[in-house]
Amino acid sequence: MTTVAARPCVDSGATPADINSVLGKVQLILDAFTTENDELTLSDLVRRSGVAKATVHRLAQELIIWGLLERSGTRYRLGLRLFEMGQLVPRQRILRESALPYMEDLLMATQETVHFAVHDGLEVLYIEKIIGHRGLNKQSRVAGRLPLYCTATGKAIMAFSPETLLAEVIAEGLRPVTRHTTVSAAVLRKQVERIRRERIAVEHEETRLGYTSMAVPVFGSSSVLAGALSITAPTVRMSVSRFSGALRTAGLGISRTLQAMAHAQVPDLPLTQFCAPD
Numbered sequence: 001m002t003t004v005a006a007r008p009c010v011d012s013g014a015t016p017a018d019i020n021s022v023l024g025k026v027q028l029i030l031d032a033f034t035t036e037n038d039e040l041t042l043s044d045l046v047r048r049s050g051v052a053k054a055t056v057h058r059l060a061q062e063l064i065i066w067g068l069l070e071r072s073g074t075r076y077r078l079g080l081r082l083f084e085m086g087q088l089v090p091r092q093r094i095l096r097e098s099a100l101p102y103m104e105d106l107l108m109a110t111q112e113t114v115h116f117a118v119h120d121g122l123e124v125l126y127i128e129k130i131i132g133h134r135g136l137n138k139q140s141r142v143a144g145r146l147p148l149y150c151t152a153t154g155k156a157i158m159a160f161s162p163e164t165l166l167a168e169v170i171a172e173g174l175r176p177v178t179r180h181t182t183v184s185a186a187v188l189r190k191q192v193e194r195i196r197r198e199r200i201a202v203e204h205e206e207t208r209l210g211y212t213s214m215a216v217p218v219f220g221s222s223s224v225l226a227g228a229l230s231i232t233a234p235t236v237r238m239s240v241s242r243f244s245g246a247l248r249t250a251g252l253g254i255s256r257t258l259q260a261m262a263h264a265q266v267p268d269l270p271l272t273q274f275c276a277p278d
Contacts, residue, residue, distance in 0.1 A: 067081030146207055152201045180204060218258070220262065226255070229247065
């Protein structure tokens with residue numbers, strides 16, 4: 001599985017309403033950081049954000065004061081305040097707390113890497129990952145993103161989302177990540193139809209050669225899609241028949257937990273907002 005680097009804000013679905021506003025410029029500066037580029041010089045920030053050098057320098061100093069950026073010698077990096085704020089996001093926190101016990105059980109049962117992902121735009125966003133001593137310790141990460149069309153979690157999400165999502169994914173284009181990536185709209189539609197019937201998605205080496213993933217959808221209140229739970233393993237170790245039972249059981253357990261929390265009317269629980277807005 002390969003993690004797609006975050007794209008500059010001007011190319012992403014999170015383009016600010018007004019890139020000439022102060023907030024728009026701040027977003028462009030923060031979006032300049034990626035997994036592969038987590039420390040940037042002032043010149044890097046200017047080049048990657050497209051914001052004028054004097055403005056970047058001024059805003060960067062203010063972001064340091066707020067704790068959103070830190071200095072590392074002559075380079076800048078994202079600050080701990082962002083991490084702290086991220087842990088307060090209700091949707092992410094509730095899903096992680098609900099899913100983690102079942103993910104741990106699934107790890108014990110399979111000894112393979114377990115992910116929980118949600119839908120964000122035309123990508124999956126990984127909000128939790130647990131790994132055993134022989135699991136996939138690279139390529140995927142919490143807060144990492146991958147296209148919907150080439151991941152097991154993404155295919156599961158598309159299968160139980162409105163038809164418009166699949167149409168948007170196809171319209172955006174299916175680009176190969178590996179030689180096994182699904183790039184045919186007709187094939188992708190058939191895969192999604194099969195996943196709806198079988199309620200389990202499988203991708204064979206579509207995002208990383210040598211690795212296979214399988215996923216099931218997870219539902220919250222009123223059968224609203226909350227995300228998808230997956231197992232990723234080397235293709236030589238992956239066994240759909242052997243792992244599917246444990247995967248389905250874990251997915252069902254998370255769904256029941258979320259639904260029970262909704263019925264209990266837990267304060268500030270946004271169970272009706274698990275699906276990212278179209």
